[in-house]
Amino acid sequence: xxxxxxxxxxxxxxxxxxxxxxxxxxxxxxxxxxxxxxxxxxxxxxxxxxxxxxxxxxxxxxxxxxxxxxxxxxxxxxxxxxxxxxxxxxxxxxxxxxxxxxxxxxxxxxxxxxxxxxxxxxxxxxxxxxxxxxxxxxxxxxxxxxxxxxxxxxxxxxxxxxxxxxxxxxxxxxxxxxxxxxxxxxxxxxxxxxxxxxxxxxxxxxxxxxxxxxxxxxxxxxxxxxxxxxxxx
Amino acid sequence: xxxxxxxxxxxxxxxxxxxxxxxxxxxxxxxxxxxxxxxxxxxxxxxxxxxxxxxxxxxxxxxxxxxxxxxxxxxxxxxxxxxxxxxxxxxxxxxxxxxxxxxxxxxxxxxxxxxxxx
Numbered sequence: 001x002x003x004x005x006x007x008x009x010x011x012x013x014x015x016x017x018x019x020x021x022x023x024x025x026x027x028x029x030x031x032x033x034x035x036x037x038x039x040x041x042x043x044x045x046x047x048x049x050x051x052x053x054x055x056x057x058x059x060x061x062x063x064x065x066x067x068x069x070x071x072x073x074x075x076x077x078x079x080x081x082x083x084x085x086x087x088x089x090x091x092x093x094x095x096x097x098x099x100x101x102x103x104x105x106x107x108x109x110x111x112x113x114x115x116x117x118x119x120x121x122x123x124x125x126x127x128x129x130x131x132x133x134x135x136x137x138x139x140x141x142x143x144x145x146x147x148x149x150x151x152x153x154x155x156x157x158x159x160x161x162x163x164x165x166x167x168x169x170x171x172x173x174x175x176x177x178x179x180x181x182x183x184x185x186x187x188x189x190x191x192x193x194x195x196x197x198x199x200x201x202x203x204x205x206x207x208x209x210x211x212x213x214x215x216x217x218x219x220x221x222x223x224x225x226x227x228x229x230x231x232x233x
Numbered sequence: 234x235x236x237x238x239x240x241x242x243x244x245x246x247x248x249x250x251x252x253x254x255x256x257x258x259x260x261x262x263x264x265x266x267x268x269x270x271x272x273x274x275x276x277x278x279x280x281x282x283x284x285x286x287x288x289x290x291x292x293x294x295x296x297x298x299x300x301x302x303x304x305x306x307x308x309x310x311x312x313x314x315x316x317x318x319x320x321x322x323x324x325x326x327x328x329x330x331x332x333x334x335x336x337x338x339x340x341x342x343x344x345x346x347x348x349x350x351x
Contacts, residue, residue: 034308039301067315227329
C-alpha cells in the first residue's frame with residue numbers, strides 16, 4: 001500500500017513536469033529551417049512525392065542503414081537467447097487442439113492477400129504513406145497468422161536468413177553504387193529521377209525501400225518464429 | 234488538435250509507467266512499457282503538427298510550389314517511424330528475456346527474482 005502511494009506520488013510529480021512542458025509549449029506557425037529545406041528540395045533533388053520517405057531513404061539514409069542493423073542485431077539476439085539449449089524436433093509431442101474452421105479457412109484466404117498488401121505498401125513507399133518498414137511489418141503479420149493457425153508449424157530459418165542477408169547486401173550494394181555513379185553513399189540518383197508521382201520515379205528509392213521491406217519482414221518473421229518455437233515449455 | 238494529441242501522449246506515458254511500477258507480472262510490465270512507448274511517439278508527432286496543414290506528401294492537394302506553406306513538419310514523422318521500429322525490437326528482446334526468466338524459475342512474478350537484490 002505504501003509502495004503504491006510512492007508510485008502515485010512519483011507519477012504526480014512527473015505529471016507536474018509534463019503539464020509545465022505543455023503550458024510552455026507554443027506550436028510553430030511556419031516550418032523550421034531543416035523542414036523547410038526538405039520541403040523545398042525534395043521534389044527536384046530526390047523526386048519522391050512522400051517527403052518522409054525521401055528523408056528516411058536518402059537524406060538520412062545512413063541512419064536507416066543503422067536502424068536496419070539494430071533490427072538485425074535484435075533478431076540475432078532473440079534467436080541466440082531463445083535457441084540456447086533447446087531440444088530439436090517438433091515440440092514436446094504435446095497435442096494442441098485444432099485451430100478451428102474459421103481460423104484455418106481465414107488464414108488460407110488472407111495470407112496471400114496480406115503478402116500482396118505488404119508488397120504494395122513497400123513498392124509504393126515513395127508515393128503514399130507507407131514504405132519498407134510498414135510493408136515489412138505487414139508481411140510478418142501474414143507469418144503471425146500462419147503461426148496462430150498452427151503454433152507447432154516450423155518456418156524455415158534457412159529461407160528467412162537467405163532473404164534477409166540478400167536484401168541487406170543489395171541495400172549496401174546500391175548505397176556503394178551511389179558513391180561510384182552519383183553524389184555519395186545511398187544517393188538515389190543512380191537511376192533517372194523521372195516525373196514526380198509515378199511508380200518508376202525517385203531514382204533508386206523504390207528499389208531500396210523494397211529491399212528494406214523484405215529485410216524487415218524477414219527479421220520480424222524470424223523473431224516471431226523463434227518466439228513461437230518456445231511453445232513446448 | 235495538437236494539444237489533444239499531446240495530452241493523450243503524456244497521459245499514456247503516465248499510464249504505462251504506473252503499470253510498469255505496480256504490476257508484479259513481467260508480461261504485464263512489458264505491455265505497460267509498450268503503452269508508455271506509444272505515448273512518447275504520440276507526443277513527438279504532436280510536436281511536429283502545424284495548425285491547418287496537411288501530411289507531407291506532394292500530390293494534387295499539395296503542389297510542389299506551395300509545399301512550404303501547406304505541409305506539417307516531416308522530420309518528427311521520420312523520427313517516430315524509426316522509434317516505432319526500434320520499439321518493436323526492444324519489445325521482442327524483453328519477451329525473449331521474459332521467456333528465459335520463466336524457464337529458470339518457472340514463474341513470471343518479478344519478486345521471485347532476487348539474485349541481484351541486496
